[in-house]
Amino acid sequence: MTYDPLIPPLGDVGAVMPITPRPPIVFIEGHGSWLRDRDGKDYLDFIQGWAVNTLGHCPPAVVAAVTEQAAKLINCAPSFFNEPMIRLATLIAGASGLDQVFFANSGAEANEGAIKLARKWGQKYRDGAYEIITLDHGFHGRTLATMSASGKSQWDGLFEPRVCGFPKAEINDIASVERVITGKTAAVMLEPIQGEAGVIVAESDFLKDLRALTRQRGILLILDEVQTGIGRTGKMFAFQHEDIRPDIMTLAKGLGGGVPIAALVAEQSVCCFDYGDQGGTFNGNPLVTAVGCAIMEEVARPGFLEGVAKSGAYLEKRLIALSEKHHGLGVRGKGLLLALDLGRDLGNEVVAEALRRGLLLNAPRPHLLRFMPALTVTGEEIDRMIGILDGILEAFPSY
Numbered sequence: 001m002t003y004d005p006l007i008p009p010l011g012d013v014g015a016v017m018p019i020t021p022r023p024p025i026v027f028i029e030g031h032g033s034w035l036r037d038r039d040g041k042d043y044l045d046f047i048q049g050w051a052v053n054t055l056g057h058c059p060p061a062v063v064a065a066v067t068e069q070a071a072k073l074i075n076c077a078p079s080f081f082n083e084p085m086i087r088l089a090t091l092i093a094g095a096s097g098l099d100q101v102f103f104a105n106s107g108a109e110a111n112e113g114a115i116k117l118a119r120k121w122g123q124k125y126r127d128g129a130y131e132i133i134t135l136d137h138g139f140h141g142r143t144l145a146t147m148s149a150s151g152k153s154q155w156d157g158l159f160e161p162r163v164c165g166f167p168k169a170e171i172n173d174i175a176s177v178e179r180v181i182t183g184k185t186a187a188v189m190l191e192p193i194q195g196e197a198g199v200i201v202a203e204s205d206f207l208k209d210l211r212a213l214t215r216q217r218g219i220l221l222i223l224d225e226v227q228t229g230i231g232r233t234g235k236m237f238a239f240q241h242e243d244i245r246p247d248i249m250t251l252a253k254g255l256g257g258g259v260p261i262a263a264l265v266a267e268q269s270v271c272c273f274d275y276g277d278q279g280g281t282f283n284g285n286p287l288v289t290a291v292g293c294a295i296m297e298e299v300a301r302p303g304f305l306e307g308v309a310k311s312g313a314y315l316e317k318r319l320i321a322l323s324e325k326h327h328g329l330g331v332r333g334k335g336l337l338l339a340l341d342l343g344r345d346l347g348n349e350v351v352a353e354a355l356r357r358g359l360l361l362n363a364p365r366p367h368l369l370r371f372m373p374a375l376t377v378t379g380e381e382i383d384r385m386i387g388i389l390d391g392i393l394e395a396f397p398s399y
Ligand SMILES: *Cc1c(COP(=O)(O)O)cnc(C)c1O
Pocket: 105, 106, 107, 108, 109, 111, 139, 140, 141, 142, 191, 195, 196, 224, 225, 226, 227, 252, 253
């Protein structure tokens, strides 16, 4: 994101560690698809905390869950059961067809847990196998192991030495996976849609072939549904578009509707942690698991997912028309996780101009815009976003 030199500088922000180029604005409140900064300017939010605010900003269901649970019990040690923890684990198991849930605080931590579980399983049941095949351009988080599991070439050479044991294959190329399976392989891990890479969809046949291949070779299939889970693609989980089920799945982003919670979900036969292998102080605390329950219940409400699919189809239709009008290279994605290929490296300029015009967009790649609005986004809000974006693209004369 580039700065607008015309906006006056903030006060001293020096105590906030600069890990990303933050624009000189400060958000103070949000409702639904709208955010307001401290100067009173409103922004239409098509980022939503990076596909996190499932129901938009400060939805009544989340506010109620936070306040009610905060008044009752915020935290007891993770070495005890609490009511929302049990309820949320049951909801996730029921919705996914998997059996057991370990709660964590971020997507990276859930994935780290999935890696540990697969390695433990390999040690116990597959002769010490520990390798986890992951995909080029994949993104699994920013801990050392999940960075190594990711396939981001921008990270090459960073924080060496890498964690070993993550041979790479190509998305939508089953032969590339087959080639790297050895006696050391414990699992294959991937995103059903590579979000950070630019909304690259794993094709239906590839996922089905991968499920068949992993079963045939007796290794695990791990789906990182951190971005695609909890209704984002129009199903509760993206794998439900196919006739498959992973052995392990991870969730985070949308699960908390804005509060930090993640989950490692697994088939009974894979759940082989011994006491002490896995844990975490804040994990499964009642405050965030109560919010997770509220989110799961809203998304599971009759008609909700159909609504997401409908909004997604409408957004896609409008984006395709925009792409055609402005000579873009089309639209990809599923449900309300979509990307517009601009066909030129205009992404950062468009994002900066959109910010000036009161619209939050994201460009995960220089030529690409990603759209991840609240699942409750309205047709009017989509129209409004398209109107602003159309105006911006008009303003690039050579586009
Ligand atoms: C965001 C993301 C992560 C990392 O989640 P954090 O909560 O940022 O640690 C992992 N995998 C995928 C697919 C993601 O989109």
